[in-house]
Amino acid sequence: MIEDEAGLRDVFRLVLESAGYDVQVVEDGHAGLQAIQERQPDLVITDLLTPRIHGYELIRRLRATAHGQRVPIIVVSGQTYSADQRRAMELGAGNFLPKPFKRQQLLDIVRRSLELVRVRFWGVRGSIAAPGPETIKYGGNTPCVTIERGQDLLVLDAGTGLRKLGICLQAEAKGRPQHIRMLITHTHWDHIQGFPFFVPAYVPGNRIEVYGPPSVEKPLEKVLRGQMDPAYFPVALGDMAANVDVHEVRDPSFQVGPFQVTAMYVNHPGITMAYRIEIDGTVITYATDTEPYRFLLADRHAPDEELADYGGKRDAELVKFAAGADLYIADSQYSPEEYDSKRGWGHTCYVDAVSVARAAGAKRLALFSHDPMHDDDMIDEKLRRCRDLAAADGPGLEVYAAIEGQAIEIEPPVRG
Ligand SMILES: [Zn+2]
Incomplete structure (x- = not known):
């Protein structure tokens, strides 16, 4: 998960770990790309306004690698313009979760993405x-x-x-x-x-x-x-x-x-x-x-x-x-x-x-x-x-x- 807001990072981790997921949270896009290459996760969740590498660029760069072709990506963002959602999907995100969201919404979208x-x-x-x-x-x-x-x-x-x-x-x-x-x-x-x-x-x-x-x-x-x-x-x-x-x-x-x-x-x-x-x-x-x-x-x-x-x-x-x-x-x-x-x-x-x-x-x-x-x-x-x-x-x-x-x-x- 790539999220720059410290408070949200803790919430994400707490919610997902208590549901049994193994979670790694990083603060910026650069660290995100590196972590994905190292860990080969089952799922990537990213904000759009991520420091160093913006969410769009992260998706595009990930999809351009051999190891990042297939991993599902969920975008979470407070920037909910339909043009942004469309852009994220076109670049290869599978889902878009607008902020703020409820705990259950996050769990549902994660489970759905994995199943x-x-x-x-x-x-x-x-x-x-x-x-x-x-x-x-x-x-x-x-x-x-x-x-x-x-x-x-x-x-x-x-x-x-x-x-x-x-x-x-x-x-x-x-x-x-x-x-x-x-x-x-x-x-x-x-x-x-x-x-x-x-x-x-x-x-x-x-x-x-x-x-x-x-x-x-x-x-x-x-x-x-x-x-x-x-x-x-x-x-x-x-x-x-x-x-x-x-x-x-x-x-x-x-x-x-x-x-x-x-x-x-x-x-x-x-x-x-x-x-x-x-x-x-x-x-x-x-x-x-x-x-x-x-x-x-x-x-x-x-x-x-x-x-x-x-x-x-x-x-x-x-x-x-x-x-x-x-x-x-x-x-x-x-x-x-x-x-x-x-x-x-x-x-x-x-x-x-x-x-x-x-x-x-x-x-x-x-x-x-x-x-x-x-x-x-x-x-x-x-x-x-x-x-x-x-x-x-x-x-x-x-x-x-x-x-x-x-x-x-x-x-x-x-x-x-
Ligand atoms: Zn034939």
């Missing part, structure tokens, strides 16, 4: 990385997502976005051994290319557990090793100093640390899985790289009702799989106009993502797997159209377009 499930996007692009000035807002890296709750972390896919996640995790670890768990949906390049660049895999003492679909020709481990063949890459998987365990997913339901995972095959060339992940009652369904059966079959058996019914039934399985999800992360690669010429490529149009989310009764939808040909303006337009579509059916579905480097926060369910 929230955060779904963070490290790579959101489908097919191939597409960096450049035209994709700077949404990002150019290929799929990598983390589900985080406190110290618990689950990685979804190992696309090029995994590289930066690895750097951040390594900086946070400060030499302590790490146990990292990862689910891979399938082994197309865009979902595994970050793996050879995952720094924690080269650190002795670390344990990396990778779960993914079984492959027909070669075991999953061989597929991961294959991209590290000397013809493509200077280091072999065997040279990774960490203990890397690769598990092929055989059971439809399994436990990965505190995460309960259900897997389902989806319609995409090769063997591809979608995952439904549950932690303490919060449900996230991750279904990137999938194409509706009925769209594909309609092409082949156009007017035949009996055959068309089959596609509808298969597609209903995905709706059931995403039922009631707090967040549905969905393939939304094409516009409906583009989809006609991309039929059979294993992806879907964003209109379909909205209709699955709606039918499933999902609370939030993250449009994901952005097409490498789509610039930021096109994704803005996709988001606008999807929000209109969702709103046409009434309230209840929040729609986001996944942005690299940003997190969606999900409140823990209220316990009776």
Whole structure:
């Protein structure tokens, strides 16, 4: 906690320590940045008008470091102009608590911040990385997502976005051994290319557990090793100093640390899985790289009702799989106009993502797997159209377009 008012420092410490938290309070921004780097706290609370380094600058500088990417930040301030609140949020604060506040308000906001499930996007692009000035807002890296709750972390896919996640995790670890768990949906390049660049895999003492679909020709481990063949890459998987365990997913339901995972095959060339992940009652369904059966079959058996019914039934399985999800992360690669010429490529149009989310009764939808040909303006337009579509059916579905480097926060369910 960074607070320059001496009286408040004591109050903060007393309130939080009596609730069982381990608290370190410093007086200025400079000491704050130093303490954060040394302690790697679970939460940072800062005033805005902090001496030496202002709260804004502290947030900006912290977010620019590898070790400070993920730590939640609460701003407490007597300066409660909405412009200041907005600025703090834009820089990366998660919450703003106006001064003065009651003891219970502080405790509530701290508890909420520590119990929230955060779904963070490290790579959101489908097919191939597409960096450049035209994709700077949404990002150019290929799929990598983390589900985080406190110290618990689950990685979804190992696309090029995994590289930066690895750097951040390594900086946070400060030499302590790490146990990292990862689910891979399938082994197309865009979902595994970050793996050879995952720094924690080269650190002795670390344990990396990778779960993914079984492959027909070669075991999953061989597929991961294959991209590290000397013809493509200077280091072999065997040279990774960490203990890397690769598990092929055989059971439809399994436990990965505190995460309960259900897997389902989806319609995409090769063997591809979608995952439904549950932690303490919060449900996230991750279904990137999938194409509706009925769209594909309609092409082949156009007017035949009996055959068309089959596609509808298969597609209903995905709706059931995403039922009631707090967040549905969905393939939304094409516009409906583009989809006609991309039929059979294993992806879907964003209109379909909205209709699955709606039918499933999902609370939030993250449009994901952005097409490498789509610039930021096109994704803005996709988001606008999807929000209109969702709103046409009434309230209840929040729609986001996944942005690299940003997190969606999900409140823990209220316990009776
Ligand atoms: Zn794919």
